[in-house]
Amino acid sequence: MLEAFLLFLVVVSGTGGEICVTRAMKSVGEVDDFRPLAVARVISHALKVSWMWIGVSMMALAFFSLLAVLSIENVSFVVPITALNYAAGALGGKFFLGERVTPRRWAGVLIVCVGVTLVWLGKR
Protein backbone atom coordinates (compact mmCIF):
# COMPACT_ATOMS: atom_id res chain seq x y z
CA MET A 1 0.00 0.00 0.00
CA LEU A 2 2.78 2.39 0.98
CA GLU A 3 4.67 1.39 -2.16
CA ALA A 4 1.59 2.16 -4.33
CA PHE A 5 1.08 5.52 -2.61
CA LEU A 6 4.72 6.50 -3.16
CA LEU A 7 4.55 5.45 -6.82
CA PHE A 8 1.35 7.52 -7.18
CA LEU A 9 3.18 10.56 -5.78
CA VAL A 10 6.12 9.97 -8.13
CA VAL A 11 3.82 9.83 -11.16
CA VAL A 12 1.32 12.61 -10.35
CA SER A 13 3.71 15.08 -8.78
CA GLY A 14 6.43 14.35 -11.32
CA THR A 15 4.13 14.82 -14.31
CA GLY A 16 2.53 17.95 -12.85
CA GLY A 17 6.00 19.37 -12.22
CA GLU A 18 7.19 18.61 -15.74
CA ILE A 19 4.12 20.26 -17.26
CA CYS A 20 4.71 23.41 -15.20
CA VAL A 21 8.40 23.42 -16.21
CA THR A 22 7.40 23.01 -19.87
CA ARG A 23 5.06 25.97 -19.58
CA ALA A 24 7.89 28.02 -18.08
CA MET A 25 10.37 27.02 -20.83
CA LYS A 26 7.87 27.79 -23.58
CA SER A 27 7.55 31.31 -22.16
CA VAL A 28 11.36 31.64 -22.13
CA GLY A 29 11.46 30.85 -25.86
CA GLU A 30 13.38 28.49 -28.14
CA VAL A 31 17.08 27.94 -27.29
CA ASP A 32 19.54 28.10 -30.20
CA ASP A 33 22.81 28.99 -28.46
CA PHE A 34 24.33 26.10 -26.43
CA ARG A 35 27.49 27.82 -25.14
CA PRO A 36 27.70 27.49 -21.32
CA LEU A 37 27.17 31.21 -20.70
CA ALA A 38 24.16 31.31 -22.98
CA VAL A 39 22.70 28.21 -21.31
CA ALA A 40 23.29 29.78 -17.88
CA ARG A 41 21.48 32.90 -19.09
CA VAL A 42 18.51 30.81 -20.25
CA ILE A 43 18.36 29.01 -16.89
CA SER A 44 18.58 32.30 -14.99
CA HIS A 45 15.76 33.68 -17.16
CA ALA A 46 13.70 30.51 -16.52
CA LEU A 47 14.17 30.86 -12.75
CA LYS A 48 12.32 34.18 -12.91
CA VAL A 49 9.16 32.46 -14.18
CA SER A 50 6.81 31.40 -11.38
CA TRP A 51 5.70 28.25 -13.25
CA MET A 52 9.32 27.08 -13.02
CA TRP A 53 9.26 27.26 -9.20
CA ILE A 54 5.91 25.49 -8.94
CA GLY A 55 7.23 22.82 -11.30
CA VAL A 56 10.52 22.40 -9.47
CA SER A 57 8.70 22.10 -6.10
CA MET A 58 6.44 19.36 -7.47
CA MET A 59 9.42 17.60 -9.02
CA ALA A 60 11.24 17.77 -5.66
CA LEU A 61 8.28 16.03 -3.99
CA ALA A 62 8.39 13.40 -6.75
CA PHE A 63 12.16 13.01 -6.23
CA PHE A 64 11.91 12.33 -2.49
CA SER A 65 9.04 9.92 -3.10
CA LEU A 66 11.26 8.17 -5.66
CA LEU A 67 14.08 7.90 -3.11
CA ALA A 68 11.65 6.41 -0.57
CA VAL A 69 10.26 3.82 -2.98
CA LEU A 70 13.78 2.93 -4.19
CA SER A 71 14.65 1.97 -0.62
CA ILE A 72 11.86 -0.63 -0.77
CA GLU A 73 11.82 -1.84 -4.40
CA ASN A 74 14.28 -2.59 -7.21
CA VAL A 75 15.12 0.20 -9.61
CA SER A 76 14.27 -2.06 -12.58
CA PHE A 77 10.69 -2.30 -11.23
CA VAL A 78 10.19 1.27 -10.01
CA VAL A 79 11.41 3.16 -13.06
CA PRO A 80 9.28 1.27 -15.65
CA ILE A 81 6.19 1.73 -13.45
CA THR A 82 6.78 5.47 -13.43
CA ALA A 83 6.23 5.30 -17.20
CA LEU A 84 2.55 5.77 -16.27
CA ASN A 85 3.38 9.46 -16.42
CA TYR A 86 3.34 9.10 -20.23
CA ALA A 87 -0.43 8.80 -20.11
CA ALA A 88 -0.71 11.67 -17.63
CA GLY A 89 1.76 13.66 -19.74
CA ALA A 90 -0.20 13.27 -22.98
CA LEU A 91 -3.36 14.42 -21.19
CA GLY A 92 -1.53 17.34 -19.60
CA GLY A 93 0.12 18.27 -22.93
CA LYS A 94 -3.27 18.34 -24.62
CA PHE A 95 -5.38 20.06 -21.99
CA PHE A 96 -2.87 22.26 -20.15
CA LEU A 97 -0.32 23.17 -22.84
CA GLY A 98 -2.61 23.12 -25.88
CA GLU A 99 -0.47 20.61 -27.77
CA ARG A 100 -2.04 18.64 -30.62
CA VAL A 101 -1.65 15.01 -29.56
CA THR A 102 -2.07 12.99 -32.77
CA PRO A 103 -3.85 9.60 -32.89
CA ARG A 104 -0.43 8.01 -33.48
CA ARG A 105 0.89 9.54 -30.26
CA TRP A 106 -2.19 8.34 -28.37
CA ALA A 107 -1.60 4.85 -29.77
CA GLY A 108 2.02 4.99 -28.55
CA VAL A 109 0.91 6.12 -25.10
CA LEU A 110 -1.64 3.27 -24.98
CA ILE A 111 1.08 0.72 -25.87
CA VAL A 112 3.30 2.20 -23.15
CA CYS A 113 0.46 1.69 -20.64
CA VAL A 114 0.07 -1.96 -21.69
CA GLY A 115 3.82 -2.39 -21.13
CA VAL A 116 3.58 -0.86 -17.66
CA THR A 117 0.79 -3.29 -16.81
CA LEU A 118 2.96 -6.24 -17.91
CA VAL A 119 5.86 -4.97 -15.76
CA TRP A 120 3.52 -4.73 -12.76
CA LEU A 121 2.15 -8.23 -13.37
CA GLY A 122 5.68 -9.59 -13.85
CA LYS A 123 6.57 -8.42 -10.37
CA ARG A 124 3.51 -9.99 -8.66
Place this chain on the structure above:
Amino acid sequence: MTSSHKLHLKTYAMLLIMVLFAPLGNVFLGKGMKNVGSAVSWSPSQLLHILSLVLKSGYIWLGIACLLTFFVAYLLILSWADYSYVQPTSSITLLVVALLGYFYLGERIAPLHWAGIIVICLGVFVVGNTPPRTTGAGAD
Protein backbone atom coordinates in the same frame (compact mmCIF):
# COMPACT_ATOMS: atom_id res chain seq x y z
CA MET B 1 21.20 22.99 -43.41
CA THR B 2 17.43 23.51 -43.44
CA SER B 3 15.74 24.72 -40.27
CA SER B 4 13.76 21.46 -40.06
CA HIS B 5 16.98 19.40 -40.32
CA LYS B 6 18.64 21.56 -37.66
CA LEU B 7 15.58 21.17 -35.41
CA HIS B 8 15.75 17.38 -35.65
CA LEU B 9 19.55 17.32 -35.15
CA LYS B 10 19.51 19.31 -31.92
CA THR B 11 16.46 17.34 -30.73
CA TYR B 12 18.31 14.01 -31.19
CA ALA B 13 21.48 15.36 -29.50
CA MET B 14 19.51 16.36 -26.40
CA LEU B 15 17.59 13.05 -26.39
CA LEU B 16 20.92 11.16 -26.42
CA ILE B 17 22.14 13.03 -23.33
CA MET B 18 18.82 12.35 -21.61
CA VAL B 19 18.87 8.64 -22.50
CA LEU B 20 22.38 8.23 -21.05
CA PHE B 21 22.18 10.29 -17.88
CA ALA B 22 18.64 9.60 -16.61
CA PRO B 23 19.19 5.80 -16.27
CA LEU B 24 22.63 6.27 -14.72
CA GLY B 25 21.11 8.71 -12.22
CA ASN B 26 18.30 6.32 -11.28
CA VAL B 27 20.63 3.35 -10.92
CA PHE B 28 23.00 5.30 -8.65
CA LEU B 29 20.03 6.48 -6.57
CA GLY B 30 18.76 2.90 -6.35
CA LYS B 31 22.15 1.63 -5.22
CA GLY B 32 22.48 4.47 -2.72
CA MET B 33 19.01 3.92 -1.24
CA LYS B 34 19.55 0.17 -0.94
CA ASN B 35 22.66 0.96 1.14
CA VAL B 36 20.72 3.47 3.26
CA GLY B 37 17.77 1.09 3.81
CA SER B 38 14.07 1.87 4.28
CA ALA B 39 12.50 3.68 7.22
CA VAL B 40 11.32 1.37 10.01
CA SER B 41 8.79 3.98 11.14
CA TRP B 42 7.70 7.39 9.84
CA SER B 43 8.58 9.30 13.00
CA PRO B 44 10.37 12.64 12.43
CA SER B 45 13.55 11.41 14.16
CA GLN B 46 13.65 8.30 11.95
CA LEU B 47 13.11 10.41 8.81
CA LEU B 48 15.87 12.83 9.88
CA HIS B 49 18.20 9.89 10.45
CA ILE B 50 17.41 8.53 6.96
CA LEU B 51 17.89 12.01 5.46
CA SER B 52 21.32 12.35 7.09
CA LEU B 53 22.34 8.94 5.68
CA VAL B 54 21.05 9.99 2.24
CA LEU B 55 23.08 13.20 2.32
CA LYS B 56 26.24 11.25 3.23
CA SER B 57 25.87 8.71 0.41
CA GLY B 58 28.29 9.17 -2.50
CA TYR B 59 26.02 7.15 -4.79
CA ILE B 60 23.09 9.48 -4.07
CA TRP B 61 25.19 12.54 -4.97
CA LEU B 62 26.46 10.82 -8.12
CA GLY B 63 22.85 10.02 -9.02
CA ILE B 64 21.79 13.62 -8.39
CA ALA B 65 24.65 14.90 -10.61
CA CYS B 66 23.55 12.60 -13.46
CA LEU B 67 19.91 13.62 -13.03
CA LEU B 68 20.87 17.30 -13.04
CA THR B 69 22.71 16.79 -16.34
CA PHE B 70 19.59 15.06 -17.64
CA PHE B 71 17.43 17.90 -16.34
CA VAL B 72 19.43 20.64 -18.10
CA ALA B 73 19.15 18.73 -21.42
CA TYR B 74 15.44 18.27 -20.68
CA LEU B 75 14.91 22.00 -20.04
CA LEU B 76 16.68 22.90 -23.27
CA ILE B 77 14.72 20.46 -25.44
CA LEU B 78 11.43 21.58 -23.92
CA SER B 79 12.10 25.12 -25.15
CA TRP B 80 11.35 23.96 -28.72
CA ALA B 81 9.80 20.50 -28.70
CA ASP B 82 6.37 19.35 -27.50
CA TYR B 83 6.21 17.88 -24.03
CA SER B 84 3.98 15.07 -25.30
CA TYR B 85 6.72 14.22 -27.86
CA VAL B 86 9.75 14.48 -25.57
CA GLN B 87 8.29 12.54 -22.68
CA PRO B 88 7.38 9.30 -24.50
CA THR B 89 10.47 9.42 -26.72
CA SER B 90 12.77 9.62 -23.71
CA SER B 91 11.14 6.50 -22.28
CA ILE B 92 13.84 4.42 -24.00
CA THR B 93 15.61 5.19 -20.71
CA LEU B 94 13.39 2.50 -19.14
CA LEU B 95 15.12 -0.22 -21.14
CA VAL B 96 18.54 1.19 -20.25
CA VAL B 97 17.56 1.25 -16.55
CA ALA B 98 16.45 -2.40 -16.68
CA LEU B 99 19.68 -3.44 -18.41
CA LEU B 100 21.78 -1.57 -15.84
CA GLY B 101 19.67 -3.02 -13.00
CA TYR B 102 20.19 -6.54 -14.34
CA PHE B 103 23.89 -6.35 -15.21
CA TYR B 104 25.20 -3.78 -12.72
CA LEU B 105 22.93 -4.23 -9.68
CA GLY B 106 22.22 -7.95 -10.21
CA GLU B 107 18.42 -7.50 -9.95
CA ARG B 108 16.21 -10.44 -10.95
CA ILE B 109 13.87 -9.54 -13.79
CA ALA B 110 11.03 -11.95 -14.75
CA PRO B 111 10.30 -12.69 -18.44
CA LEU B 112 6.93 -10.87 -18.18
CA HIS B 113 8.77 -7.87 -16.76
CA TRP B 114 11.17 -7.85 -19.75
CA ALA B 115 8.18 -8.22 -22.08
CA GLY B 116 6.56 -5.20 -20.45
CA ILE B 117 9.68 -3.09 -20.92
CA ILE B 118 9.91 -4.11 -24.59
CA VAL B 119 6.23 -3.23 -25.11
CA ILE B 120 6.91 0.17 -23.51
CA CYS B 121 9.79 0.71 -25.95
CA LEU B 122 7.50 -0.30 -28.83
CA GLY B 123 5.18 2.46 -27.68
CA VAL B 124 8.17 4.79 -27.80
CA PHE B 125 8.90 3.93 -31.43
CA VAL B 126 5.27 4.54 -32.38
CA VAL B 127 5.48 7.99 -30.83
CA GLY B 128 9.00 8.70 -32.10
CA ASN B 129 7.99 9.32 -35.72
CA THR B 130 5.46 12.03 -34.90
CA PRO B 131 6.50 15.68 -35.49
CA PRO B 132 8.39 17.17 -32.51
CA ARG B 133 6.37 20.39 -32.52
CA THR B 134 2.66 20.94 -33.10
CA THR B 135 2.25 24.40 -31.62
CA GLY B 136 3.59 27.84 -32.51
CA ALA B 137 5.93 28.84 -35.37
CA GLY B 138 7.62 26.08 -37.35
CA ALA B 139 5.10 23.39 -36.45
CA ASP B 140 5.40 20.46 -38.86
